[in-house]
Amino acid sequence: QQTKTMSVRATRALSTGAHGAMKKMNLFTALNDGMRTAMKHDPSAVIFGEDVAFGGVFRCTMGLREEFGNDRVFNTPLCEQGIAGFAIGYASTGKTAIAEIQFADYIYPAFDQIVNEAAKFRYRSGGEYDLGGLVFRTPCGAVGHGGHYHSQSPEAYFAHTPGVKVVTPRSPYEAKGLLLASIRDPNPVIFLEPKALYRTSVEEVPEGDYMLPLEQADVMRTGTDVTVVGWGAQLKVLEKACDKAEAMGVSCELIDLRTIYPWDKETIEKSVRKTGRLVVSHEAPKTSGFGAEIAAT
Amino acid sequence: STLEAPIVFFCRNNGYAISTPAHEQFRGNGIASRAIGYDMPAIRVDGNDIAAVSIAMSKAKEIASKQSRPVLVEAMTYRVGHHSTSDDSTRYRSVEEINQAKESCPIQRTKNFLIKNEWWDEESDVKLRETERRSVLKAIEVAERRNHPSPVTDLFSDVYDKLPKHLEEQQHEFIQHLEKYPDHGSAH
Numbered sequence: 001q002q003t004k005t006m007s008v009r010a011t012r013a014l015s016t017g018a019h020g021a022m023k024k025m026n027l028f029t030a031l032n033d034g035m036r037t038a039m040k041h042d043p044s045a046v047i048f049g050e051d052v053a054f055g056g057v058f059r060c061t062m063g064l065r066e067e068f069g070n071d072r073v074f075n076t077p078l079c080e081q082g083i084a085g086f087a088i089g090y091a092s093t094g095k096t097a098i099a100e101i102q103f104a105d106y107i108y109p110a111f112d113q114i115v116n117e118a119a120k121f122r123y124r125s126g127g128e129y130d131l132g133g134l135v136f137r138t139p140c141g142a143v144g145h146g147g148h149y150h151s152q153s154p155e156a157y158f159a160h161t162p163g164v165k166v167v168t169p170r171s172p173y174e175a176k177g178l179l180l181a182s183i184r185d186p187n188p189v190i191f192l193e194p195k196a197l198y199r200t201s202v203e204e205v206p207e208g209d210y211m212l213p214l215e216q217a218d219v220m221r222t223g224t225d226v227t228v229v230g231w232g233a234q235l236k237v238l239e240k241a242c243d244k245a246e247a248m249g250v251s252c253e254l255i256d257l258r259t260i261y262p263w264d265k266e267t268i269e270k271s272v273r274k275t276g277r278l279v280v281s282h283e284a285p286k287t288s289g290f291g292a293e294i295a296a297t
Numbered sequence: 298s299t300l301e302a303p304i305v306f307f308c309r310n311n312g313y314a315i316s317t318p319a320h321e322q323f324r325g326n327g328i329a330s331r332a333i334g335y336d337m338p339a340i341r342v343d344g345n346d347i348a349a350v351s352i353a354m355s356k357a358k359e360i361a362s363k364q365s366r367p368v369l370v371e372a373m374t375y376r377v378g379h380h381s382t383s384d385d386s387t388r389y390r391s392v393e394e395i396n397q398a399k400e401s402c403p404i405q406r407t408k409n410f411l412i413k414n415e416w417w418d419e420e421s422d423v424k425l426r427e428t429e430r431r432s433v434l435k436a437i438e439v440a441e442r443r444n445h446p447s448p449v450t451d452l453f454s455d456v457y458d459k460l461p462k463h464l465e466e467q468q469h470e471f472i473q474h475l476e477k478y479p480d481h482g483s484a485h
Binding site: 069074079122124125126127130132162163165185187215262263265266 | 456
């Protein structure tokens with residue numbers, strides 16, 4: 001099983017045009033590397049947010065200030081509304097803004113900026129202006145000791161907001177590729193990073209520049225009896241669940257949605273037509289969670 | 298302030314937020330007094346005096362660019378009209394209050410100032426008003442003759458750079474719906 005996964009990785013890395021060299025990275029290192037790549041190739045790119053200058057509370061921005069300077073990597077005041085507003089203003093000039101919201105649980109003061117300003121910028125200007133270079137990066141998800149305000153998964157709120165995209169990686173290889181794709185996508189993207197995986201998820205990641213496609217789900221394993229859909233950290237749980245099911249003779253097709261909104265309905269539909277059964281599992285509350293949208297479709 | 302950005306923040310204080318007067322919005326010395334908390338200099342100016350506002354803005358710009366810091370300008374005025382066409386402001390303020398404010402009308406004061414300096418006269422004023430009035434009415438006429446936006450395209454375009462699959466599907470469903478019920482709207 002592991003060998004199969006590794007060779008699939010290598011094949012994919014080559015097929016996306018990644019340069020040969022690979023390196024073992026955890027999630028925060030892969031994200032760090034992705035940001036470094038983006039900053040190198042795009043002189044307009046800046047990174048800002050609370051505590052990003054010294055490296056960030058999860059070390060995602062380690063070394064970036066030293067490499068790119070104070071003008072491109074800097075702290076903001078403790079004000080998510082301001083971080084978002086500033087990011088929107090910066091991106092509106094055609095530049096790349098990589099804005100960090102320290103915990104997804106704190107994104108709500110920025111909600112008005114994201115929903116009423118960022119998401120509608122292109123539409124309300126009739127396409128004359130856009131926020132192509134805008135990405136909000138934020139750690140999300142349960143970590144065991146997070147409590148009310150360091151554990152949330154707010155993807156469903158943003159999946160209800162046309163004009164933005166919502167993306168979440170399950171592992172380091174996925175993270176670097178999806179982050180680079182998100183930064184370069186010509187629409188504002190909310191990039192949710194499962195904090196439980198920052199240290200614990202480790203794999204070989206291409207050292208070069210590569211991207212993974214947005215709005216495209218990834219079939220992690222094929223099966224015939226049931227389609228299992230998830231995203232982010234939950235896939236670790238689902239992998240174990242599928243292993244248990246397989247030991248009981250149930251063949252599972254496991255799919256990582258990757259982009260939650262707009263989601264890859266085609267891949268899920270194709271799978272469910274084959275298996276006839278669908279299970280969606282996510283950390284966020286069940287009612288009106290994104291699983292509800294998938295189930296209803 | 299923290300980024301030492303040269304910005305002029307212009308705040309027009311017209312005394313009301315729909316029906317809620319400033320006294321019910323905040324206490325303290327207007328908006329200008331808030332600036333000090335952010336280490337910003339503030340200038341309060343008679344917002345109905347065109348020359349005063351021009352001078353205040355020049356000064357604000359000079360401070361902002363020379364000292365590389367944000368500056369706040371609070372222009373004092375009064376909302377003579379209703380908040381919107383759905384509002385009847387006599388329901389929450391007196392007609393006397395409105396009429397008194399009209400005496401400070403910035404357009405009238407500018408006119409008086411120009412005439413006093415002999416840069417303008419009453420006859421030219423009447424002529425200009427008539428020309429502008431006709432021009433605005435004509436523009437309204439032209440605008441009203443324009444085609445309404447097409448919901449079939451304009452509800453879906455420019456939400457993203459490219460129409461994503463799910464919006465394309467929704468657009469298709471919408472067109473089918475309109476074709477099924479042509480009396481309720483056209484797909485074209």
